[in-house]
Amino acid sequence: xxxxxxxxxxxxxxxxxxxxxxxxxxxxxxxxxxxxxxxxxxxxxxxxxxxxxxxxxxxxxxxxxxxxxxxxxxxxxxxxxxxxxxxxxxxxxxxxxxxxxxxxxxx
Amino acid sequence: xxxxxxxxxxxxxxxxxxxxxxxxxxxxxxxxxxxxxxxxxxxxxxxxxxxxxxxxxxxxxxxxxxxxxxxxxxxxxxxxxxxxxxxxxxxxxxxxxxxxxxxxxxxxxxxxxxxxxxxxxxxxxxxxxxxxxxxxxxxxxxxxxxxxxxxxx
Numbered sequence: 001x002x003x004x005x006x007x008x009x010x011x012x013x014x015x016x017x018x019x020x021x022x023x024x025x026x027x028x029x030x031x032x033x034x035x036x037x038x039x040x041x042x043x044x045x046x047x048x049x050x051x052x053x054x055x056x057x058x059x060x061x062x063x064x065x066x067x068x069x070x071x072x073x074x075x076x077x078x079x080x081x082x083x084x085x086x087x088x089x090x091x092x093x094x095x096x097x098x099x100x101x102x103x104x105x106x107x
Numbered sequence: 108x109x110x111x112x113x114x115x116x117x118x119x120x121x122x123x124x125x126x127x128x129x130x131x132x133x134x135x136x137x138x139x140x141x142x143x144x145x146x147x148x149x150x151x152x153x154x155x156x157x158x159x160x161x162x163x164x165x166x167x168x169x170x171x172x173x174x175x176x177x178x179x180x181x182x183x184x185x186x187x188x189x190x191x192x193x194x195x196x197x198x199x200x201x202x203x204x205x206x207x208x209x210x211x212x213x214x215x216x217x218x219x220x221x222x223x224x225x226x227x228x229x230x231x232x233x234x235x236x237x238x239x240x241x242x243x244x245x246x247x248x249x250x251x252x253x254x255x256x257x258x259x260x
Contacts, residue, residue, distance in 0.1 A: 007214035014211030022204065033177030052180055055173070058207050065211060082227075085215065086234040089208050096204040103197025 006074035008085065013072070014065035015088035018057055019095040027056025028063070109178045113254070116171040120247050123164040130157035131240045134233065158220040161239070162213050168246075169210050176203070183257050195253060202249045209242040 021027060025042050032038070034049030044051055081087070097104075129152065136150040179199075187196050216239055218224070219232040 005214070007218035011212050011215035015208060018204075018208055018211065031177070033180050050180055050185070052177065054176065054203050054207065057204075058210070061207070061211060069214075083230045085231045086238060089212055089235070089238050092208050093205055096201060096208070100197045100200050100204075103193045103200065106191075106193040106197075 003070045004074075006069045006072060006077070008074045008077045008081070009072040010065045010069035011085065012077060012081070012088050013068045014061045015092040017064040018061035019092040021057050021060040022053075022099055023095055025053075026060065027053040028059040029056040031055050109175055112171060112175050116168065116175060117250070117254075119164055119168045119171060120243075120250065123161065123168055123243055124247050126157050126160045126164060127236070127240045127243050130154040130161065131236055134236060155220060155222065158217060162217055165209065165213060165239070165243075169206055172203070172206060183253065186257060192256070195256060198249045199253055202246045205242045206246055209239055212239060 027042055028040070030039050030042065030044070030051035030053055032045060032048040032051050037045060037048050039045045039048075039051075042053070129149070131154075133150045133152050134154045136146075184196055184199075187193075212235060216235050219228050219235055224232070
């Protein structure tokens with residue numbers, strides 16, 4: 001059995017996991033740029049300055065997508081979602097806008 | 108150093124913007140008969156040739172953004188919060204999240220531009236390329252606006 005990378009699976013899983021991790025506030029880690037510290041998960045480290053979740057969200061989505069891109073057959077997803085791949089990035093982007101609404105409404 | 112990286116980030120952004128816009132416009136405006144005008148020449152290119160450039164520039168752009176992002180978080184976002192510029196912060200956060208989602212789309216984008224999928228995945232190719240172009244334009248404009256409000260220098 002040979003492993004084949006599935007770009008369709010990768011994109012779909014990446015979008016879904018990214019949106020889900022952002023929605024549930026579950027980055028793999030937080031980065032604190034003030035002193036260059038890292039912590040696992042979403043727990044804030046006191047006295048370390050502002051934490052950044054984006055790298056952790058990218059890691060969540062990237063790892064999950066990479067693993068599932070070799071497991072979930074592309075043919076299956078292609079057959080189901082052909083012509084509708086755009087739903088996944090659009091959905092993920094809408095989730096991001098929803099999650100950031102407090103910034104947009106305060107301005 | 109951060110200023111140099113920010114300028115490089117802007118230059119790569121301009122290149123990416125040019126490549127994906129050229130590809131998108133030529134993809135939407137397919138004409139059999141061409142007059143030789145600037146518009147026809149601009150849109151008369153083979154959009155296939157931009158794929159590798161777009162993927163390479165996009166990856167380079169996101170990596171550069173990831174390197175300078177901590178400087179933004181400390182030197183730009185905190186003063187923005189003190190100035191109550193929350194809408195601008197939100198716009199920038201959207202740019203970062205959209206750029207991340209765009210990274211996840213790159214393998215699909217590359218795959219969709221294989222010549223053998225031209226007919227079977229025509230709509231997906233069109234829409235995924237449009238979404239990537241939207242992300243690039245959004246990132247460029249918001250980055251530009253925020254840099255005008257407060258650059259990293």
